[in-house]
Amino acid sequence: MPVFIYHSLKFTGFMRKVFITDGRSLATLAIARSLGxxxxxxxxxxxxxxxxxxxxKYISKKIIYPSPEQEPEQFIDKMLKxxxxxxxDIIIPVRDETTSLLSKHKxxxxxxxxxxxxxxxxxxxxxxxxxTIKLARECGVPVPETYFPEDTKVEEIKKSVGYPALIRPRxxxxxxxxxxVESMKEFDESYYQVKEE
Numbered sequence: 181m182p183v184f185i186y187h188s189l190k191f192t193g194f195m196r197k198v199f200i201t202d203g204r205s206l207a208t209l210a211i212a213r214s215l216g217x218x219x220x221x222x223x224x225x226x227x228x229x230x231x232x233x234x235x236x237k238y239i240s241k242k243i244i245y246p247s248p249e250q251e252p253e254q255f256i257d258k259m260l261k262x263x264x265x266x267x268x269d270i271i272i273p274v275r276d277e278t279t280s281l282l283s284k285h286k287x288x289x290x291x292x293x294x295x296x297x298x299x300x301x302x303x304x305x306x307x308x309x310x311x312t313i314k315l316a317r318e319c320g321v322p323v324p325e326t327y328f329p330e331d332t333k334v335e336e337i338k339k340s341v342g343y344p345a346l347i348r349p350r351x352x353x354x355x356x357x358x359x360x361v362e363s364m365k366e367f368d369e370s371y372y373q374v375k376e377e
Contacts, residue, residue, distance in 0.1 A: 197221045197266060199293075201282075202274040203233035203242075211272060212238045223266065225259075241266075248277040256285050263292045270294040276307055276351075310350045338367045347374045 198215055202208050203226035212222050216238025223241040224233050227248070234242045243262055246254035259282070263271065271293055273279040282289060283297040297303070305311045316323045327337040347370050349357040359370035 196269045197223065199223045199225065199243075199263070199266070199268045199271045200233070200274065201225050201272070201278040203231035204228075205274045206232065208274045209233045209236060211274070212236050223268070225262075227255075248275075248281050252281055256281060256288075260285075260288060260292075263289060268293045270296070273297070279303060280307060308350050309348065309352070334371060338364055338371075341367075347371050349374050 198220050200208050200211050200222065203224045209232050212224060212233055216222050221240050222238050223243060224239045225243040225245045227245055229244060233239060245258040248255045273282045280303055282295060283303045284300040286295055286297055289295045310328060313323050313326050327341060344360060344362045347359045347361055357374055359374055361367050361370045
């Protein structure tokens with residue numbers, strides 16, 4: 181007869197402490213719920229108070245830290261300080277900027293906690309959607325027809341691309357910053373709008 185053995189932290193009385201960044205993110209909220217339901221003590225950080233995850237019943241401690249985008253050095257200093265003070269078993273970064281910064285300073289953090297991140301250069305390269313496309317091409321992975329303004333003049337791209345087309349920033353998450361262009365007439369405005377963001 182098959183045997184099923186189930187082990188859950190919440191039944192053993194063994195509490196682990198976790199810090200999750202980016203309280204504004206729905207992904208952070210999902211992680212907090214999942215870990216909280218399993219009995220983990222969950223702390224969450226963000227650079228402003230009114231964010232979705234701070235109001236979850238599974239958050240034991242809310243921490244405001246400096247903006248990773250605008251004050252990266254202060255963000256790292258604050259993160260190191262709270263990591264030492266709270267003795268987290270693991271830190272889970274969620275959004276691109278926090279992931280990138282924590283990866284860059286991984287050696288400083290792994291003295292005090294676990295941080296399962298790839299090396300900074302890999303994250304930096306794959307965060308750039310253009311570099312990701314180029315890497316996929318090198319590896320033989322099929323990708324949509326893609327043009328790069330550094331390789332082909334914008335005027336040539338405008339005439340060559342099939343419409344409708346997408347113009348997207350090289351660094352963004354999800355669909356942020358993407359413009360859907362239906363004709364050559366719309367191309368210039370959309371291209372310069374994306375370029376300026």
